[in-house]
Amino acid sequence: MIKYHQTRIISVPRGVLKENRLIALFDELPQADQYKILKTQVLQRTKIRGLNTLMITSPSANEGKSLTAANLAICLAKELQNTVLLADLDLRTPSLHSLFGLSPVRGISDFFMRDTPLSELLISPGIHKLTILPGHERVYNSSEVMGSPKMKNLIEEMKQRYQDRYIIFDSPPLLDYADSLILSDYVDGIILVTEYAKTLFDKLEKAAQLLQGKNLIGTVLNKAAI
Template sequence: MKLPPSLLEVAPPGETGFADINLVRMRQRGMITHESGRTSVAEDFRIIKRHLLKDARASGTSAIPHGNLIVVTSALPGEGKTYCAINLAMSISMERDARALLVDADVARPSVLKVLGLQAERGLMDVLLDGSVELSDVIMRTNVPSLTLLPAGPASRHATELLASRNMTRLLEELANRYPDRIIIFDSPPLLLTTESSVLVSQMGQVVVVVEAETTTQAAVRDALARIEHCPNLNLIYNKSRAFPGSDYYGYYE
C-alpha cells in the first residue's frame, strides 16, 4: 500500500534530530516557504519581520535587551498564533544574514510540530528538568538550512515554575547571545488561558500579540494586554480579516 506524502520524511539511518519538511505541502496549505514567491501572505510577513528585525539588530542607545527573542502569543486559543509564528520564522529564515530558531513554548498544548506534521520526544522541558540534557541534544535541524526547531518536550505540572526558573534564564541568555545572527521565535500559550504565558513574555525582548479579526472581543484584548503592560516592545497582528475577497489579511501595529 502506498502511503500519502506527509510533512515528515524519515531521516537517514543514524541521523537524529533532523526533520525533512515537505515544503510542497506547506505551500499547498497556504504557508510560507522559500519557493512561495510573492504571495500575499509572504508579502505581509515580509512587512512584519522587517520591523522586528530592525529592533532585534538595534545598537547603542536604541538597543533592546534580548531583542532577538521574539514571543508570539494571543489572548485566547484559535486566533492563529502558531500559524503566524511558523510563517514569521520561515520568513526570517529567508534573510541572507539571519537564522531562525522556532521554539514551541506552548508546553501545555504544543502545536508547532503538530502543524508541521513532525514528531519529537524531547525538547524545552527536558532541558529545564534535566541538567544533563543540552540544547544541542533537542534542537532539530531541518531541510531549510537557516531554520531549526526546538520542540516543547513532555508536559509538566510545574511548567510555570520551570519557565520562571534560573535554568530558563540561563537558557535564554545562551539563546540570545551565543549566535548574534540567530532570531528566536517562541510560540507561547494564550495569555488568558495559562500563567505560563505571562512568565514567558516577561523574559522576551519583543512581544507579538495575534488578534483574530471579528472574533476576539475588545475586553479579551484589553485583559490580555493588561497582563503584559510591563513589556515595552509590544506589537499586534490583526489576523484573519477578510479585507479582500478570498484572502486573509494580516494587519500590523506597534
C-alpha cells in the same frame, strides 16, 4: 551549550508544509507578502536596538500564535544575514512540531525534566538557517517550569550567544495561563496576535494591561481577508 553542528536534519515534503499553512515558504502565494511585511516591521523595530528574543502570544487560544511564529521565523531565516531558532514554549499544547510535519520523540520538556542536552533536541527542518526546538509532550506544571531558574538561564544564554540570531518563542494564551506573562520578563520583545472579528475587545484590553511596561513591539491582526 547549543551545538548547531549536531542538529538533526529532517526534511519534510513541501506539500505538507503548504497544507499546514507555512505560507512564508512559498513566494508565489499572495499571503506570503503579508508575512514579509510583518518580518520587515519586526526587523525595523528590533535590529538597530539588538533585540533578538521575541515572544509570540495572544489573549486567548486558537488566534494564530503558532502559525504566526512559524511563518515569521521562516521569513527571518530567508533574510541573508539572520539565523533563526524557533522554540516551542507552549509547554501545555506544543504544536510547532506538527506544523513542520515532525514527530519528535523528545522535546524541550526533556531538557527540563530529564536533563537531556539541547543539542540532542534541536531539529533542522530542511529550511536554510532555521532550527527548531520542538515540544512533544504536555507539561502540566508549565508555569513552574517557565518560572524556574533553568528557564531563565536558558533564555539568557540563547540571548547572549549569537548576535545575528533571532529566537522566536511560541507561547500559550496570555489570559489562560501564567506562562506567557512569566516569559514576557525574559524576552526582548513581544508580539500580540489577535484574530479578526473574534478577539473580544475586553480580552485585548486585559492583555494590554498585563503587558503594560513590557516591550510590546507590535500586534498582528490575524485571519483577516487581504
